[in-house]
Amino acid sequence: MEIHIDLTGTRGHRAAIYRQLRAAILDGRIRPGEALPPTRELAQRLAVSRTTVSAAYDRLTAEGFLTGRVGAGTFVTASAAARPEPSHVSGVRPLPEWDAVPPPPAPFAPAPEFDFRPGVPDLTRFPFDTWRRLVTQRLRAGQADLMTYGDPQGHAALRAEIARHAGVSRDVRASAARVVVTAGAQQTTDLVARVLLRHGDLAAVEDPGYPPPRLVLEARGVRVAPVPVDAEGIVVGAIPAGTRLVYVTPSHQYPLGLSMSLARRLELLDWAERADAVLVEDDYDTEFRYTGRPLEPLHSLDSRGRVVYVGSFSKVLSPALRLGFLVAPPSLVPALVKARYLTDWHAPNVEQAALAAFMAEGGFARHIRRMRKVYRERHELLSAVLARDFADFLTPLPSTAGLHLSAAAGTDTRPLVRAARRHGIRLYALGDFAVAGPRHGLVFGYGAVAAERIEPGLARLRALVDGGTA
Ligand SMILES: Cc1ncc(COP(=O)(O)O)c(C=O)c1O
Incomplete structure (x- = not known):
């Protein structure tokens, strides 16, 4: 393994080697069970004496980070990785404005069975x-x-x-x-x-x-x-x-x-x-x-x-x-x-x-024309099923474009959205986008859901509403 150790500008080589190896073990760059290079080899690579490297290894061994096996070499111990990362309590802090910003969404969340999330096109048709x-x-x-x-x-x-x-x-x-x-x-x-x-x-x-x-x-x-x-x-x-x-x-x-x-x-x-x-x-x-x-x-x-x-x-x-x-x-x-x-x-x-x-x-104009047909079909189907099966619960809001439509509800829909996610349906509550005033309702994206998945997805949602989750 090529461990990068930088001794430029350092005078205490032994301490620098110790510190950098310890950091590499703690942050997982060198994993438990991995072998460190033999002292002679590392000393040669770093142009320091072998005793300098051995002293750094000895200290890491004494602290439980390394273990030596006669004839086999020096290895990172299993317990080394279990050490908590240093908390850097007094480290550099960003401006407080950044504490209020939520973390970005997980990039590769697996697609659920019924994906009604708004704002994404049908990428299978790219x-x-x-x-x-x-x-x-x-x-x-x-x-x-x-x-x-x-x-x-x-x-x-x-x-x-x-x-x-x-x-x-x-x-x-x-x-x-x-x-x-x-x-x-x-x-x-x-x-x-x-x-x-x-x-x-x-x-x-x-x-x-x-x-x-x-x-x-x-x-x-x-x-x-x-x-x-x-x-x-x-x-x-x-x-x-x-x-x-x-x-x-x-x-x-x-x-x-x-x-x-x-x-x-x-x-x-x-x-x-x-x-x-x-x-x-x-x-x-x-x-x-x-x-x-x-x-x-x-x-x-x-x-x-x-x-x-x-x-x-x-x-x-x-x-x-x-x-x-x-x-x-x-x-x-x-x-x-x-x-x-x-x-x-x-x-x-x-x-x-x-x-x-x-x-x-x-090609771009043709792609838009083709996709418009695809999304129009989904838009119409979604509107029709909502009107047919959810009239007692949802009032669709007029929407003539784009990749999503919304519907108002009389009660907070966030518990329903949470239940839906547990049952393989990804959709959002209008309340997720409200800042000051409450908004009750649901947002249905139809870019990511194929037309044939719309009715079964909404049937499952209806069952959750009937089951009292709404
Ligand atoms: C209203 C709105 N504006 C902008 C964006 C983001 O667009 P872009 O990917 O071009 O940054 C989205 C994505 O969902 C959106 O819904």
Whole structure:
């Protein structure tokens, strides 16, 4: 085994070898039962005398970390691993803001039997073959320019395609110069907060709402006001005076699924102008629209440069790409590009170039059309079964787009959600997304659940309701 021991700058070699071996045993880099290198070999490698290494081994043996077997070598003892990690009580502590941020979700939680979680597309239908071809082509062409540092604003060809796509599909008219490629929609709130908000400033989010933007702001020391949402959208009159940024999901409110009315959109824009505030418009999943004509995004209604429009490739393709975009007023673009540069420089070039080619050759639009059909079927089926089997318990909220729909309930649904998870059904309670006011109801995602799993999943949920878990 190659144990890394660094003696540069140390004068007490024996103590340094002892300390580093002990640390490697305690943190599990060297496991119980593993053999240490013979003293002669390690001494040679470190250019120290053999007695120096032997002395370090002897001390570790005396303390119970090592045991020697004559003729066989020196081994880590079984009990060594059982020692608790040192607690570092007085170690470096993050700012208290970070204590309030919950840990990230477990990345590889096994899929349950019935997966109604919101916000994920059907990844079994990701265009794997096309994507492999597009990435391979980029790599095979030996494009060295893709392997160096790229443009923090985003690959030029991709920005041009995004500008075209946003214009055609969402009526977001903007040149590529106003597009910034992001690491997913989530990065936008962070970038905007970096360039516009100071510690202690006030921002507002929808309540109920998508938690990460609120957490991003709070972790930066921004005060965040939860503002109630009614049937028309965020209640503009309830946004506190002094608010500098409002994060909203007008096309498909997360999690309620409603669309913000035109009157409310105009009221919000007027408010933003009077308050000298910025609106972050998260349009994360409305490429999938099933009925009705979409209302114009805030971005298109805005004539005064108040809106940062946010799009994502997570729902149309895959969240693993970590690719999204923002369209910003020209006054903000240079600072946002600098913020992206200072944060993580830019998105991976090869993936950006592959996505640009996918969009340019029409595959992206075809994929959206294909997936819209798939999700429409699930949306209709889910709505029909809820109306047929849950009318006494749930009132579905109008939702014409995206990958989830919600339903209001008369009682707290969190116990039901916990019971459902124990019975192989993953879904969320509206209350999971509420900050201040209670919200009773359920959120049904249909990106991850195949159409044929919807009825059996809801039948099992119904049995839990009837069994008195609700
Ligand atoms: C409302 C909303 N915005 C943004 C995101 C995250 O998007 P991205 O993966 O692009 O960061 C999600 C993901 O579920 C979402 O539901």
